[in-house]
Amino acid sequence: MSAPSILLEIYAQRGKDVEIASSTPGTRPHEIDAYLAMNLAPPLISFVDRLKRNPGTSSSTPSSVSLMSEIKRASPSKGPIAMDINPAAQALAYAKAGASTISVLTEPTWFKGSLLDMRLARQAIDGLPDRPAILRKEFILTEYQIAEARLWGADTVLLIVAMLEQETLERLYKYSVGLGMEPLVEVNNEKEMEVAVKLGAKVIGVNNRNLHNFEVDMGTTSRLVDMVRERDIVLCALSGISNRGDVETYREQGVRAVLIGEALMRAEDVSQFIVQLLGW
Numbered sequence: 001m002s003a004p005s006i007l008l009e010i011y012a013q014r015g016k017d018v019e020i021a022s023s024t025p026g027t028r029p030h031e032i033d034a035y036l037a038m039n040l041a042p043p044l045i046s047f048v049d050r051l052k053r054n055p056g057t058s059s060s061t062p063s064s065v066s067l068m069s070e071i072k073r074a075s076p077s078k079g080p081i082a083m084d085i086n087p088a089a090q091a092l093a094y095a096k097a098g099a100s101t102i103s104v105l106t107e108p109t110w111f112k113g114s115l116l117d118m119r120l121a122r123q124a125i126d127g128l129p130d131r132p133a134i135l136r137k138e139f140i141l142t143e144y145q146i147a148e149a150r151l152w153g154a155d156t157v158l159l160i161v162a163m164l165e166q167e168t169l170e171r172l173y174k175y176s177v178g179l180g181m182e183p184l185v186e187v188n189n190e191k192e193m194e195v196a197v198k199l200g201a202k203v204i205g206v207n208n209r210n211l212h213n214f215e216v217d218m219g220t221t222s223r224l225v226d227m228v229r230e231r232d233i234v235l236c237a238l239s240g241i242s243n244r245g246d247v248e249t250y251r252e253q254g255v256r257a258v259l260i261g262e263a264l265m266r267a268e269d270v271s272q273f274i275v276q277l278l279g280w
């Protein structure tokens with residue numbers, strides 16, 4: 001697998017960021033572990049169970065698509081998207097509109113995100129009945145970032161197959177599950193899908209964005225659906241989704257969730273846009 005250069009750059013920077021946090025008194029690994037051992041992390045919900053519930057599901061339409069809505073200020077492909085966003089208000093709007101998961105980008109250099117954004121998103125929705133799950137959307141390379149995610153209120157984390165050696169991927173997957181967080185495992189092609197299935201991932205996301213050239217091919221997800229059909233895996237389509245047609249096509253093919261960032265961040269009325277997209 002040849003990793004795209006932007007991912008290599010991001011991972012190199014995140015490696016340095018983790019090194020700094022890990023050696024700063026107050027946020028060293030043994031301190032994060034001590035806070036977790038004191039049960040200071042807020043309560044978890046099951047990502048998998050929550051992802052299977054959405055406002056469109058009923059006995060007549062058992063296979064409706066769930067929404068993972070993303071908080072994304074900027075990105076490497078688009079630059080600034082919504083720099084003045086209030087993550088708490090955005091999370092609340094997503095939750096009230098029926099999102100099953102709120103994905104919060106916590107990477108600071110290219111996406112202008114933070115753990116504070118994630119914490120605020122979590123706090124804004126905490127009192128709601130049946131709140132959405134919180135996903136730490138991050139470039140995870142160590143257990144440290146997973147422990148940090150749990151402490152700051154995530155219910156799940158992202159693991160990108162293209163960026164992790166098999167042994168590291170297995171170790172991080174087990175560590176996350178051990179903390180009660182079934183991860184979202186991201187793939188982009190058949191080979192990576194085989195790895196994710198072998199890993200035992202229960203939630204697999206196919207990224208439609210080619211991270212070498214940033215081109216979005218909506219068929220990427222469609223081409224991989226058959227590899228997980230008949231398995232107890234929630235298949236999610238990630239990136240480039242912006243209209244009802246995209247969602248309907250995926251639903252008919254057996255995709256169970258869509259992750260949407262930019263289109264939601266640019267929507268004038270988030271709740272109306274979600275109604276249009278999902279038909280709820």
Ligand SMILES: O=C(O)c1ccccc1NCC(=O)[C@H](O)[C@H](O)COP(=O)(O)O
Nearest residue numbers: 075076077078238239240241260261262
């Ligand atoms: O969005 C990017 O430019 C990007 C570049 C390099 C690595 C990851 C990137 N995006 C992360 C994501 O997975 C997307 O934010 C997510 O799938 C939502 O995509 P979209 O709906 O197209 O904003």
